[in-house]
Amino acid sequence: MKIPRIIPKLDIKGPNLVKGVNLEGLRVLGDPRSFIKSYYELGADELVYHDTVASLYLRNNLDKLLKATSKNIFMPIIVGGGIRSLQDVETMLVSGADRVFFNTAALENPKLIRNTVKKFGSATIVISIEAIRLQNNYICLKDFGRERTNIKVTDWILQIQDSGAGEVIITSINKEGTGKGFDLELCEKISKVAKIPFIINGGFGELKHISDLLNVCLPSGICISSAFHYGNKPSKEIKINKNEGNFEFLKKNKNFLNFGNISIKDVKNYINKVLK
Amino acid sequence: MLDVAIINYGMGNLFSVFCACKSIGLNVQITDDKEVIRNSKILILPGVGAFGAAMEIIKKKNIDKAIYEHIGKDKKIIGICLGMQLLFERSYEFTLNKGLGILKGDVKMFSINESNLLNVGWNKIIKKKKKTLLDLNSEKDKFYFIHSLFAEPKDTSIISAISEFNKQTFCCGIKYKNIEAFQFHPEKSADFGLKIFQSLKNEMKENF
Numbered sequence: 001m002k003i004p005r006i007i008p009k010l011d012i013k014g015p016n017l018v019k020g021v022n023l024e025g026l027r028v029l030g031d032p033r034s035f036i037k038s039y040y041e042l043g044a045d046e047l048v049y050h051d052t053v054a055s056l057y058l059r060n061n062l063d064k065l066l067k068a069t070s071k072n073i074f075m076p077i078i079v080g081g082g083i084r085s086l087q088d089v090e091t092m093l094v095s096g097a098d099r100v101f102f103n104t105a106a107l108e109n110p111k112l113i114r115n116t117v118k119k120f121g122s123a124t125i126v127i128s129i130e131a132i133r134l135q136n137n138y139i140c141l142k143d144f145g146r147e148r149t150n151i152k153v154t155d156w157i158l159q160i161q162d163s164g165a166g167e168v169i170i171t172s173i174n175k176e177g178t179g180k181g182f183d184l185e186l187c188e189k190i191s192k193v194a195k196i197p198f199i200i201n202g203g204f205g206e207l208k209h210i211s212d213l214l215n216v217c218l219p220s221g222i223c224i225s226s227a228f229h230y231g232n233k234p235s236k237e238i239k240i241n242k243n244e245g246n247f248e249f250l251k252k253n254k255n256f257l258n259f260g261n262i263s264i265k266d267v268k269n270y271i272n273k274v275l276k
Numbered sequence: 277m278l279d280v281a282i283i284n285y286g287m288g289n290l291f292s293v294f295c296a297c298k299s300i301g302l303n304v305q306i307t308d309d310k311e312v313i314r315n316s317k318i319l320i321l322p323g324v325g326a327f328g329a330a331m332e333i334i335k336k337k338n339i340d341k342a343i344y345e346h347i348g349k350d351k352k353i354i355g356i357c358l359g360m361q362l363l364f365e366r367s368y369e370f371t372l373n374k375g376l377g378i379l380k381g382d383v384k385m386f387s388i389n390e391s392n393l394l395n396v397g398w399n400k401i402i403k404k405k406k407k408t409l410l411d412l413n414s415e416k417d418k419f420y421f422i423h424s425l426f427a428e429p430k431d432t433s434i435i436s437a438i439s440e441f442n443k444q445t446f447c448c449g450i451k452y453k454n455i456e457a458f459q460f461h462p463e464k465s466a467d468f469g470l471k472i473f474q475s476l477k478n479e480m481k482e483n484f
Binding site: 002003005040045066067070071072074075076090093094095096097098099117118119120121122123124166167196197220221 | 286289290291292295296298299324325326327329358369370394396397398420422423424461463464465466467469470
């Protein structure tokens, strides 16, 4: 049995690491490089860098962050947000990413999946799905949860794997940032249709949530953001670029109530225990 | 003379390999220039990408000839992931593609019930040869893998390491003369991987 990878996910807006709830109300948490360094040292299996405004502004700024962190971070990184073309994928890979994910661009132009897989290999191409619950269905959203589509999540997964994508990251918009547990109904639906490995994102707040998740499915990875970021609360050493974003949270200098101090090691040990 | 030339075929994770070499003090350059390749002690053929697309670029840029020349002089070459697979004769990714044919054998897909499988994550490996760049300290050493194909050398005596995926044992390291290759990514395997670059540097100092 493959043990799910523990993947801190870093949402980036301009120069800063941000975090919201249900992908909204993005708070600035500090310079992403300090967080990235600490996740590397603490033994994360992989990292996700997500440019949160890229697809809205048709730009992705992550190549600079990638180049800066590649100098002393020797671990796998998945990058996405605003990736639209073969050229964009190449730019990210050349800058230090190992794998690239699409959401908006793939929904708008599904052929992009097959075209990029052909050039960069199946393993390199990851699809991100932002799922929201509407009545009894889960629907795909695009532009970092800003725009709705009519595409059902399960239909989309079938199409994605048919196009050769290597892995999927599924974010539950309803649970994202809440710390109240994973969207188990969504996870169960996905595990029934997905033949390719899938990463679950959104909802982690305490260790028990992991065993709840592993009861309904075996994901290839689990993304965790708020719980690690807030546990890793910006210290005075963390530099902040104050040209962009919402700094109210940092100014108040207080803890976020929903999350305790859960480390990467705690989560890994817990998974090993549950899967034994 | 340059220590390491990282071959640029337009699609690898070149910068990560570059940074790993730099971090242990190797004199390194990313290049597709045949003169630069000719004047380097070690070649690294990195790998992220599809086999067929990679071979097409390598041939178009005449890099294949530079690689053959380098190996002909018995100089060191390192293949990483796709770069390891490219050293073999054939690959079955999408369709049948011809590789560099430096090592005898084929590259095959992990599959079950006709659906392809992706081996992604950190795995342990077992060393099969004594004198290689792999310097395993303990059973805790793990390496980062991301691939859906694996190489099957005809001559199993060139296998330097094996790993397991989906209850199948596969070759994840090769050592044949001055050719060494790894299916995992040393440049992405934290300290475990950096040790390989360190051994490469030590070996280079002894030999040149």
